[in-house]
Amino acid sequence: MSPPTKSKYEMAKTVVSTIGSVAAAAMVARSVARDYLPPEFQDYLYFGLRGFINKFSTHLTMVIYESEGLSDNEIYNATQIYLTDRISNDIHRLKVSKSTNDNKINTTIELNEEFTDIYNEVKFMWRLVSKKTPTREYFSYETMTQTTKSDEWSMVLTFHRKHKDLVMNEYFPFILNYSKTKNQQDKTVKLFTIDKNNGYSKYETSWTSVNLDHPSKFATLAMDPDVKEKVMKDLDRFVARREYYRKVGKAWKRGYLLYGPPGTGKSSLIAAIANYLNFDIYDLELTDIKSNSDLRRLLVSTANRSILVVEDIDCSVQLHDRDTVEEAKASARKKDDDAAAPKITLSGFLNFIDGLWSGCGDERIIIFTTNRKDKLDPALLRPGRMDVHIHMSYCTPSGFRLLASNYHNLTQHNLFEEIENWIRKVEITPAEVAEQLLKDDDPDIALRGLIEFFEVKKKENEEAKIKAQEEEERLAKEKEKMQQDKLVAKEDNLDAKEDEKKQESNESNKSESDENDDN
CATH class of the missing domain: 3.40.50.300 (P-loop containing nucleotide triphosphate hydrolases)
Structure with missing residues (x-):
């Protein structure tokens, strides 16, 4: 080994040794602090150290929580959809799920897995994190369900702080619009x-x-x-x-x-x-x-x-x-x-x-x-x-042709003209035509059955019209009779009032006559 190479090797060995010693010391210090220092002092040291490091950091971190109070966080849901389509071979761990009501298998980033996205030639680092929280129950008015939660999920976004305006004005709106379009395309009605x-x-x-x-x-x-x-x-x-x-x-x-x-x-x-x-x-x-x-x-x-x-x-x-x-x-x-x-x-x-x-x-x-x-x-x-x-009208000739195409893949048949003539004369619903076409797989038998149904339907319609006309006449007679009864009752009432007036007049005259006789 040449002297320059040996020198570099010794230097690398020294650096690795130093890093290992520092890491070991840090772990010991962390263990001692956790075991012997009060929680308040631990938090003070942690936030103090993080604040010190942040002063020299050129990056900004944004935390997007799964929910805000009782409402879902729209940006969190949007990033889940957006990042799912951006998953590349660089990711080693994925979460796979499928609910009963979904028609497809869903994949998302697994907990603590990092993913780098590039937008407008700017790198954005995403990470899914979770922390334990006290178990709580709440009712969601958006899903109308009672929910119990003991974990607080969030998406952590890290990027160079000089791109903050780009994130707020372009990146987030782009993610929201993308997820809305994607969600609508993949939506199960x-x-x-x-x-x-x-x-x-x-x-x-x-x-x-x-x-x-x-x-x-x-x-x-x-x-x-x-x-x-x-x-x-x-x-x-x-x-x-x-x-x-x-x-x-x-x-x-x-x-x-x-x-x-x-x-x-x-x-x-x-x-x-x-x-x-x-x-x-x-x-x-x-x-x-x-x-x-x-x-x-x-x-x-x-x-x-x-x-x-x-x-x-x-x-x-x-x-x-x-x-x-x-x-x-x-x-x-x-x-x-x-x-x-x-x-x-x-x-x-x-x-x-x-x-x-x-x-x-x-x-x-x-x-x-x-x-x-x-x-x-x-x-x-x-x-x-x-x-x-x-x-929504009764079946038309064009409607019948569409049904014949749907049910029997027919665009023309020698019975079409006869059926269309029936349709112009007899009121029949598309549902009734479809039911007849479903009765047989043979188009000839199904169409002839439809013609026979038209003949039956014509008789039914004529009978229904006769019954409706008879019912209309019956109601008209009842109405006329009611009017006559009201008129008779009114006349009887007038006659009764007239008789009452005559009786009152006779009694009044008799009373006057009796008074005159007494005098």
Whole structure:
């Protein structure tokens, strides 16, 4: 070994030995301090030493905690999503998880694992840390669940302090936007329904969810093509107008009314909208809600980018504040029944869809369905509450061709013309056509079965029209008879009053006559 090489070797050996001695001394000092010094003095030394080292450090550290009080920290959740997509081969430990409701396996950084991210040619060091805290319970209004925690998780970000403005003004906003887009792309659409037994107290209701696996898409929806295109354009326009809604001072929401006979595809259209926008569905059953305050609380607990559905609005609950005198008297005779009935008023419901509470959230769609549009209160139908009215009609020739393509991969058949002629003459719903097409895998047998069904349906419709006409005539006769009875009763009442007046007059005359005789 040459003298220069030997000299370098001895120097390296001395440095390593010195580092080892210092490390050993530090460990001894740490052990002695931990065993013999009070905790307050230990903290004083620790923070003093850290403050001394920080004076010479060129780096800045930011701590992003998992939650702030009872609310989740949006930046923490965003960094989890962002860093998951940035994981490289340099990381040696990953945490793998999959919940029951998720369709994919998730990977994230393991505890205390470090990861370097580069943004605008600047290095950022990330590390996931956790520390033990006293066990505590709290109720989350965002997830509507009771949670117990004994660990405090946080993401630690370290970077050169000269890039602080870059982090606050560009890096964090970039992470938030990235995670929002990614989360929406990978989102599993859920269907929420009311759960009476899962509230904060036994007297409250809350939402519970399942995955929405409904396969309905606009491409397979048996609707009029023009109406379908109109709906899709309106949805695209709505989701792209965030700044416009803010500019005009209007809540970012859109109301739809789907009306038409049963079986015309109202529920399928709702599922298609949810799949198209990747929005969750909240199925609101008004009969499960006790009061206007419960209605407001449920509204506040719904998430942004969601669809609120109120089906069969005409018959789900009586929304009338403006009773006639007769209705008021009838209500007075049913106090016991009214005490058990839902206490949602029309004014409370309108405030929910178009008042101050409607602004609690962004990018929401409210969909109402009804079989009888004429039975709805006019106050519900005006723009701002139900902005778009969509008539779900009976099956059309174009709707039938789409169903034939979906169910039997048919674009042409020698029976199509006959079936389309039947469709123009007989009212039949898309659901009924689909049911007939499902009955056999052989297209010829299925289509001939559909033609036979048309013949049966025609007779049923004619019989139904005759019954409806007879019922209408019966009601008209009953109404006429009631009017006649009222008229007769009125005449009898007048005659009775006239007889009473005559009797009073006769008695008065007789009394006067008796007085004259006495005189």
